[in-house]
Amino acid sequence: xxxxxxxxxxxxxxxxxxxxxxxxxxxxxxxxxxxxxxxxxxxxxxxxxxxxxxxxxxxxxxxxxxxxxxxxxxxxxxxxxxxxxxxxxxxxxxxxxxxxxxxxxxxxxxxxxxxxxxxxxxxxxxxxxxxxxxxxxxxxxxxxxxxxxxxxxxxxxxxxxxxxxxxxxxxxxxxxxxxxxxxxxxxxxxxxxxxxxxxxxxxxxxxxxxxxxxxxxxxxxxxxxxxxxxxxxxxxxxxxxxxxxxxxxxxxxxxxxxxxxxx
Numbered sequence: 427x428x429x430x431x432x433x434x435x436x437x438x439x440x441x442x443x444x445x446x447x448x449x450x451x452x453x454x455x456x457x458x459x460x461x462x463x464x465x466x467x468x469x470x471x472x473x474x475x476x477x478x479x480x481x482x483x484x485x486x487x488x489x490x491x492x493x494x495x496x497x498x499x500x501x502x503x504x505x506x507x508x509x510x511x512x513x514x515x516x517x518x519x520x521x522x523x524x525x526x527x528x529x530x531x532x533x534x535x536x537x538x539x540x541x542x543x544x545x546x547x548x549x550x551x552x553x554x555x556x557x558x559x560x561x562x563x564x565x566x567x568x569x570x571x572x573x574x575x576x577x578x579x580x581x582x583x584x585x586x587x588x589x590x591x592x593x594x595x596x597x598x599x600x601x602x603x604x605x606x607x608x609x610x611x612x613x614x615x616x617x618x619x620x621x622x623x624x625x626x627x628x629x630x631x632x633x634x635x636x637x638x639x640x641x642x643x644x645x646x647x648x649x650x651x652x653x654x655x656x657x658x659x660x661x662x663x664x665x666x667x668x669x670x671x672x673x674x675x676x677x678x679x680x681x682x683x684x685x686x687x688x689x
Contacts, residue, residue, distance in 0.1 A: 469511050469573055472546060476504040479547045500545035507542055510569045525567040525651055529675055532606060533559045535568055536597055539575035549583045555596040562601055565675045566652055574648040577641040578610045578668050585614030585666060608670040617661040625658055
């Protein structure tokens with residue numbers, strides 16, 4: 427257990443402090459390619475946390491072979507995710523388009539994001555609950571929509587780590603006449619009222635959480651580029667709910683999207 431805690435702390439220390447040192451106004455005025463770089467650096471940091479933590483744990487002789495193989499699978503999964511992110515960067519450099527939209531099954535994207543976050547050190551001892559997962563397709567870039575859901579799930583995991591109760595994160599999904607709604611609910615202490623209105627701005631985060639404060643700002647950008655919106659629906663001790671609204675495919679064109687701004 428001591429090695430697990432040490433690996434956890436070392437993984438979380440992989441924070442790109444240079445991101446915090448760049449003024450917000452400079453981020454907004456920087457070229458699109460630079461903003462995409464910030465975007466991708468944030469995602470790579472979290473996948474590297476998974477790789478680092480599992481690599482440390484694999485060195486512990488306490489674990490049996492089957493457990494080490496599971497850790498290796500987590501590392502392979504993180505590497506695959508990083509490869510997808512880097513491939514999207516190559517596409518952006520060639521075409522100027524960050525998102526390549528096509529019809530994708532939302533259930534599979536949510537399941538992939540959940541599997542990604544399970545491997546992260548911040549998901550330790552967190553129970554994930556999936557409810558109401560209809561077989562619905564959305565017009566999406568699966569890599570980046572998965573990233574947005576991953577960041578919301580990771581945010582929820584970080585929140586429940588501050589709670590002494592059983593740590594639970596729930597994901598629900600349902601269809602409306604024109605939109606699809608994804609809700610991510612955690613039983614953490616809630617979001618302070620003082621930051622709720624600025625929650626989706628860059629560098630806004632709880633003091634007790636490590637990170638760059640870019641996660642929710644990136645989620646907001648990705649969801650907007652998909653023609654939707656993300657909001658904090660409710661927050662009180664024991665029940666915080668973020669909701670993502672995405673348009674149904676017949677109301678949103680399936681085209682390559684050129685983002686005007688990441689933040």
